[in-house]
Amino acid sequence: MKIICIGRNYVDHIEELENERPKDPVVFIKPDSAVLPREQDFYLPDFSQNIHYEVEVLVKINKVGKHIDRKFAPNYYDEIGLGIDFTARDLQQQLKEKGLPWEKAKGFDGSAVIGKWFPKSDFKSVDDLNFSLLKNSEVVQSGNTRFMLWKIDELISYVSQFFMLKKGDIIFTGTPAGVGRVIANDYLSGVLENEEVFTVKIK
Ligand code: ZN
Numbered sequence: 001m002k003i004i005c006i007g008r009n010y011v012d013h014i015e016e017l018e019n020e021r022p023k024d025p026v027v028f029i030k031p032d033s034a035v036l037p038r039e040q041d042f043y044l045p046d047f048s049q050n051i052h053y054e055v056e057v058l059v060k061i062n063k064v065g066k067h068i069d070r071k072f073a074p075n076y077y078d079e080i081g082l083g084i085d086f087t088a089r090d091l092q093q094q095l096k097e098k099g100l101p102w103e104k105a106k107g108f109d110g111s112a113v114i115g116k117w118f119p120k121s122d123f124k125s126v127d128d129l130n131f132s133l134l135k136n137s138e139v140v141q142s143g144n145t146r147f148m149l150w151k152i153d154e155l156i157s158y159v160s161q162f163f164m165l166k167k168g169d170i171i172f173t174g175t176p177a178g179v180g181r182v183i184a185n186d187y188l189s190g191v192l193e194n195e196e197v198f199t200v201k202i203k
Helices: 010-016 072-075 089-097 150-161
Strands: 003-007 028-030 051-052 055-061 077-085 112-114 131-137 136-146 170-172 187-192 195-201
Touching: 003 150, 051 055, 055 131, 055 150, 072 077, 077 136, 077 170, 077 195, 112 170, 112 195, 150 170
Parallel strands: 003 170
Antiparallel strands: 003 028, 055 077, 055 170, 077 112, 131 136, 131 187, 187 195
């Protein structure tokens, strides 16, 4: 199983990090070892002083596909979720400045939080999903998938040109504005369409 992540998919988040608006989706991979086991606390790693949360809508791939045409993309997923792409922002900044790959800042152990899954038929449209992240019971990020630069079906089509998608692969579809730091004893919870779908304690 692999995790394919999309960067810079919401304009408000591009602006807050002062990044350029990309011509094509920004894509990176997290290894399967990045998955934070359910109910496990997140331990702040030693190599970073600035771990950020990024809440993101997730899509679970249900069969093998490559070079998937956008109009057939809906056939390749039937579950939607919500998660966190934990990022070592200080390390990512150093790597970016040197033009080096981001993996150490993005793919480390526990960096992928994956919440509960829902059949996509539970929702009117995957392109109109409200989601938010609360830190210590305060809303710190909120978004709606209609503000994505590339919608879910376009992302599936795009990434499948480079990576064969397999059953069980997960796509992290990018984060809206409001990313920020976590410190020990913070408590995060993710909400998808008014339902709490994950909680994480920071240690
Ligand atoms: Zn992200």
